[in-house]
Amino acid sequence: MNRLYRKFDFMSNFLLQELSEPDKRKVMSCFEPMTFKRGDRLFYEDGIPTGIFYITKGTVKKYKKVVGDQEQIFYIYKEGDLLGYHALLSDERYQDSCEALESITTEFISKDNFMELMETIPSLKAAVIKNMAHEFGVLANTIAVLAQKAQTPRLALFLLILNNRYDSMGIKLSRQDLSNLIGATRESVGRTLKEFKDDGLIEIRDKKIFLVDMDKIISKVEMPLSVNRRLIDS
Structure with missing residues:
Protein backbone atom coordinates (compact mmCIF):
# COMPACT_ATOMS: atom_id res chain seq x y z
CA MET A 1 0.00 0.00 0.00
CA ASN A 2 1.50 3.35 -0.98
CA ARG A 3 2.14 6.14 1.51
CA LEU A 4 -0.84 8.27 0.57
CA TYR A 5 -3.49 5.59 1.01
CA ARG A 6 -1.86 4.34 4.21
CA LYS A 7 -2.44 7.79 5.74
CA PHE A 8 -6.20 7.38 5.25
CA ASP A 9 -6.70 3.62 5.55
CA PHE A 10 -7.53 1.96 8.89
CA MET A 11 -5.87 -1.21 7.55
CA SER A 12 -8.21 -3.34 9.65
CA ASN A 13 -8.33 -5.82 6.77
CA PHE A 14 -4.78 -6.88 7.67
CA LEU A 15 -5.52 -7.84 11.28
CA LEU A 16 -6.36 -11.49 10.62
CA GLN A 17 -3.85 -11.77 7.78
CA GLU A 18 -1.02 -11.23 10.25
CA LEU A 19 -1.99 -14.33 12.26
CA SER A 20 -0.55 -17.79 11.80
CA GLU A 21 -2.85 -20.34 10.21
CA PRO A 22 -3.57 -22.16 13.53
CA ASP A 23 -4.37 -18.84 15.25
CA LYS A 24 -6.54 -17.75 12.33
CA ARG A 25 -8.51 -21.00 12.53
CA LYS A 26 -8.96 -20.44 16.25
CA VAL A 27 -10.45 -17.00 15.58
CA MET A 28 -12.67 -18.33 12.81
CA SER A 29 -14.02 -21.06 15.09
CA CYS A 30 -15.68 -18.26 17.11
CA PHE A 31 -17.43 -16.77 14.06
CA GLU A 32 -21.22 -16.54 14.05
CA PRO A 33 -22.73 -15.55 10.65
CA MET A 34 -25.02 -12.52 10.57
CA THR A 35 -26.71 -10.64 7.72
CA PHE A 36 -27.91 -7.06 7.51
CA LYS A 37 -30.06 -5.24 4.97
CA ARG A 38 -29.28 -1.81 3.60
CA GLY A 39 -29.93 0.77 6.31
CA ASP A 40 -29.61 -1.72 9.18
CA ARG A 41 -27.23 -0.68 11.92
CA LEU A 42 -24.55 -3.05 13.18
CA PHE A 43 -24.25 -0.85 16.25
CA TYR A 44 -25.39 2.61 17.26
CA GLU A 45 -24.11 5.61 19.19
CA ASP A 46 -24.42 5.19 22.97
CA GLY A 47 -25.17 1.47 22.55
CA ILE A 48 -23.45 -1.16 24.70
CA PRO A 49 -20.85 -3.21 22.77
CA THR A 50 -21.53 -6.94 22.69
CA GLY A 51 -18.85 -8.07 20.23
CA ILE A 52 -17.04 -7.32 16.99
CA PHE A 53 -17.81 -7.76 13.30
CA TYR A 54 -15.83 -9.14 10.38
CA ILE A 55 -17.24 -8.02 7.02
CA THR A 56 -17.40 -10.87 4.50
CA LYS A 57 -19.48 -9.13 1.83
CA GLY A 58 -20.61 -5.56 1.20
CA THR A 59 -19.78 -2.15 2.66
CA VAL A 60 -20.76 -0.24 5.80
CA LYS A 61 -20.28 3.34 6.97
CA LYS A 62 -19.09 4.51 10.36
CA TYR A 63 -20.55 7.87 11.30
CA LYS A 64 -21.64 10.23 14.06
CA LYS A 65 -24.63 12.54 14.23
CA VAL A 66 -23.57 16.17 14.37
CA VAL A 67 -25.65 19.34 13.96
CA GLY A 68 -29.33 18.50 13.74
CA ASP A 69 -29.77 15.21 11.91
CA GLN A 70 -26.68 15.60 9.77
CA GLU A 71 -24.09 12.83 9.70
CA GLN A 72 -20.32 13.03 9.60
CA ILE A 73 -19.00 9.84 8.05
CA PHE A 74 -15.57 8.81 9.33
CA TYR A 75 -14.90 5.68 7.33
CA ILE A 76 -16.21 3.20 4.78
CA TYR A 77 -15.53 -0.45 5.69
CA LYS A 78 -15.54 -3.24 3.13
CA GLU A 79 -15.03 -6.98 2.81
CA GLY A 80 -12.19 -8.23 5.01
CA ASP A 81 -12.40 -5.43 7.60
CA LEU A 82 -12.67 -6.07 11.32
CA LEU A 83 -14.56 -3.43 13.31
CA GLY A 84 -16.28 -2.61 16.57
CA TYR A 85 -13.43 -3.38 18.96
CA HIS A 86 -12.64 0.18 20.16
CA ALA A 87 -15.60 0.61 22.51
CA LEU A 88 -15.35 -3.01 23.60
CA LEU A 89 -11.70 -2.74 24.64
CA SER A 90 -12.19 0.62 26.36
CA ASP A 91 -15.25 -0.79 28.19
CA GLU A 92 -17.33 2.20 27.07
CA ARG A 93 -20.49 2.72 25.05
CA TYR A 94 -20.20 3.23 21.31
CA GLN A 95 -19.22 6.79 20.39
CA ASP A 96 -20.56 6.42 16.84
CA SER A 97 -22.83 4.29 14.67
CA CYS A 98 -22.21 1.77 11.90
CA GLU A 99 -24.77 1.20 9.13
CA ALA A 100 -24.95 -1.14 6.14
CA LEU A 101 -24.73 0.67 2.79
CA GLU A 102 -26.13 -2.41 1.03
CA SER A 103 -27.14 -5.94 1.94
CA ILE A 104 -24.11 -7.36 3.73
CA THR A 105 -22.89 -10.53 5.39
CA THR A 106 -20.67 -10.52 8.46
CA GLU A 107 -19.15 -12.83 11.01
CA PHE A 108 -19.77 -11.86 14.63
CA ILE A 109 -17.49 -12.64 17.58
CA SER A 110 -19.06 -12.15 21.00
CA LYS A 111 -17.37 -9.93 23.57
CA ASP A 112 -16.43 -12.86 25.84
CA ASN A 113 -14.96 -14.87 22.98
CA PHE A 114 -13.03 -11.89 21.62
CA MET A 115 -11.55 -11.03 25.01
CA GLU A 116 -10.50 -14.64 25.44
CA LEU A 117 -8.91 -14.66 21.98
CA MET A 118 -7.00 -11.48 22.86
CA GLU A 119 -5.57 -13.19 25.95
CA THR A 120 -4.71 -16.52 24.31
CA ILE A 121 -3.36 -15.19 20.98
CA PRO A 122 -0.59 -12.66 21.71
CA SER A 123 -0.16 -11.82 18.01
CA LEU A 124 -3.85 -10.82 17.76
CA LYS A 125 -3.57 -8.58 20.81
CA ALA A 126 -0.42 -6.95 19.44
CA ALA A 127 -2.00 -6.43 16.00
CA VAL A 128 -5.14 -4.83 17.46
CA ILE A 129 -3.15 -2.45 19.69
CA LYS A 130 -0.89 -1.50 16.77
CA ASN A 131 -3.87 -0.92 14.52
CA MET A 132 -5.68 1.27 17.05
CA ALA A 133 -2.61 3.51 17.21
CA HIS A 134 -2.53 3.69 13.40
CA GLU A 135 -6.25 4.53 13.24
CA PHE A 136 -5.67 7.51 15.53
CA GLY A 137 -3.26 8.88 12.93
CA VAL A 138 -5.77 8.25 10.14
CA LEU A 139 -8.44 10.22 12.00
CA ALA A 140 -5.97 13.06 12.63
CA ASN A 141 -5.13 13.20 8.90
CA THR A 142 -8.82 13.18 8.00
CA ILE A 143 -9.64 15.99 10.43
CA ALA A 144 -6.77 18.07 9.02
CA VAL A 145 -8.11 17.67 5.48
CA LEU A 146 -11.67 18.56 6.49
CA ALA A 147 -10.47 21.63 8.40
CA GLN A 148 -7.87 23.00 5.99
CA LYS A 149 -8.96 22.22 2.45
Missing part, protein backbone atom coordinates in the same frame (compact mmCIF):
# COMPACT_ATOMS: atom_id res chain seq x y z
CA ALA A 150 -11.68 23.70 0.28
CA GLN A 151 -14.42 21.46 -1.07
CA THR A 152 -12.96 20.68 -4.51
CA PRO A 153 -9.58 19.48 -3.17
CA ARG A 154 -11.39 17.51 -0.43
CA LEU A 155 -13.61 15.79 -2.98
CA ALA A 156 -10.68 15.00 -5.27
CA LEU A 157 -8.67 13.51 -2.40
CA PHE A 158 -11.53 11.41 -1.05
CA LEU A 159 -12.33 10.13 -4.54
CA LEU A 160 -8.75 8.85 -4.73
CA ILE A 161 -9.06 7.25 -1.29
CA LEU A 162 -12.44 5.68 -2.06
CA ASN A 163 -11.20 4.44 -5.42
CA ASN A 164 -8.48 2.58 -3.56
CA ARG A 165 -10.98 1.24 -1.02
CA TYR A 166 -13.25 -0.04 -3.79
CA ASP A 167 -10.30 -1.60 -5.67
CA SER A 168 -10.93 0.63 -8.72
CA MET A 169 -14.23 -1.21 -9.36
CA GLY A 170 -16.28 1.98 -9.13
CA ILE A 171 -17.23 4.05 -6.08
CA LYS A 172 -20.71 2.98 -5.01
CA LEU A 173 -21.77 5.73 -2.66
CA SER A 174 -24.83 7.97 -2.65
CA ARG A 175 -24.39 11.70 -3.16
CA GLN A 176 -25.65 12.26 0.38
CA ASP A 177 -23.14 9.84 1.89
CA LEU A 178 -20.34 11.32 -0.22
CA SER A 179 -21.24 14.82 0.98
CA ASN A 180 -21.37 13.58 4.60
CA LEU A 181 -17.92 12.06 4.15
CA ILE A 182 -16.23 15.23 2.86
CA GLY A 183 -18.23 17.70 4.99
CA ALA A 184 -20.15 19.52 2.24
CA THR A 185 -23.73 19.92 1.05
CA ARG A 186 -25.25 17.42 -1.35
CA GLU A 187 -25.96 20.16 -3.89
CA SER A 188 -22.39 21.48 -3.96
CA VAL A 189 -20.95 17.96 -4.25
CA GLY A 190 -23.32 17.29 -7.14
CA ARG A 191 -22.14 20.43 -8.95
CA THR A 192 -18.48 19.56 -8.46
CA LEU A 193 -19.01 15.99 -9.64
CA LYS A 194 -20.67 17.36 -12.77
CA GLU A 195 -17.66 19.62 -13.37
CA PHE A 196 -15.33 16.64 -12.94
CA LYS A 197 -17.47 14.63 -15.37
CA ASP A 198 -17.64 17.41 -17.96
CA ASP A 199 -13.84 17.85 -17.74
CA GLY A 200 -13.27 14.13 -18.32
CA LEU A 201 -11.93 13.35 -14.84
CA ILE A 202 -14.63 10.83 -13.94
CA GLU A 203 -17.41 8.74 -15.47
CA ILE A 204 -20.67 7.79 -13.78
CA ARG A 205 -22.14 4.43 -14.78
CA ASP A 206 -24.75 2.30 -12.98
CA LYS A 207 -24.71 4.76 -10.06
CA LYS A 208 -20.96 4.22 -9.61
CA ILE A 209 -18.17 6.78 -9.96
CA PHE A 210 -15.16 5.68 -12.01
CA LEU A 211 -11.93 7.69 -12.02
CA VAL A 212 -10.82 8.26 -15.62
CA ASP A 213 -7.96 10.78 -15.47
CA MET A 214 -5.95 10.19 -12.30
CA ASP A 215 -3.38 12.88 -13.07
CA LYS A 216 -6.04 15.59 -13.36
CA ILE A 217 -7.75 14.41 -10.17
CA ILE A 218 -4.42 14.50 -8.35
CA SER A 219 -3.82 18.04 -9.62
CA LYS A 220 -7.13 19.10 -7.99
CA VAL A 221 -5.94 18.13 -4.54
CA GLU A 222 -3.65 21.19 -4.10
CA MET A 223 -1.06 19.83 -1.84
CA PRO A 224 0.11 20.56 1.56
CA LEU A 225 -0.30 16.78 1.65
CA SER A 226 2.19 16.50 -1.23
CA VAL A 227 -0.06 14.30 -3.31
CA ASN A 228 1.59 13.93 -6.68
CA ARG A 229 2.24 11.12 -9.13
CA ARG A 230 5.46 10.14 -7.36
CA LEU A 231 3.69 9.78 -4.01
CA ILE A 232 0.67 8.00 -5.49
CA ASP A 233 2.91 5.42 -7.16
CA SER A 234 5.39 5.00 -4.30
